[in-house]
Amino acid sequence: MEIAPLTAEDHAAAETDLAEVLLECVLGGASVGFTLPFTVADARAYWRGALADPDARTWVARDAGRILGVVRLLPAAQANAPHRAEIAKLLVHPDGRGHGLGGALLVAAEEGARALGRTLLVLDTETGSVAEGLYARRGWTRVGEIPEFALTPSGDRAATTIFRKHV
Template identity: 50%
Template sequence: MSRLSAAELLSAADELADLLTDAVDGGASVGFLAPLGRAEAADWWRGRAEAVAAGELAVWAARTGGRVTGTVGLAFPGRPNSRHRAEVVKLMVHRDGRGQGLGRRLLATAEHAAAVAGVTLLHLDTETGSPAESLYRSAGWTRAGAIPDYAATPEGALHATTIFYKHVGPAVPPG
């Protein structure tokens, strides 16, 4: 598993696009509607390079057999009153690689990197009732609540989204 630089992200955009289209084709609610074309998915990944270069986004990719089989990201807010937190984004595992612990390893990687970076609180959202909910609960995340009709599935149906959070480092007093 490796953290991608902006140049590495650009270089891997087509591979990352394959993972993203697989996730959407598999019904994952990751912000896109089906059908998601490979070119559109690659362009989306390329569009993240600037945020990676600016330190606003960190992206890790896991490879199995030479291809990208999973990703996770950390989005860092830029406001002074929120520098202690980050959002876990785009945790995806290729359908061929699910059930083998890769999602848990990606999540642990993001949690560790956040703590090392001085982040003390992580948050994320996921489709209510999805298999991801059990992953987050078993990894020590706390359910904050659910918002009805928050996002659309790849097929366009509205569904509830569950918000989770986790403390990953010692709280640092302001000042």
């Protein structure tokens, strides 16, 4: 497995793999901003828009050239927040789970944030999800929980846990 930043030149070539990762995660129940029905066309449209953001940074985990995981770093745009960024869309395809990809992607994003001078990171995740345990094990501090924050893919309301980390 290789963890590497996704460059602007890689965006078009990566779109199919990224769409598959997102689609499989949503179909598997991950509450990452989408509800069912959700199609590969929806996933491709998301990535097309997301990758057009010139300020965001994206890292991918590849195995034999195939993208099996992704994470995004979204630097805060506000003038009073040059030190802050958000971790978003930490996703691992079911075929890549159990190999430490989530943790490796998180480390890459943290190092990337530090290189940009972004020392305070925040993220949110569905309360009780596997991801919640990952962040706690990786030294993230639980800030709190917001009940009924977002819908799961099936449309149920779910709580979200907010985390922070200084890097």
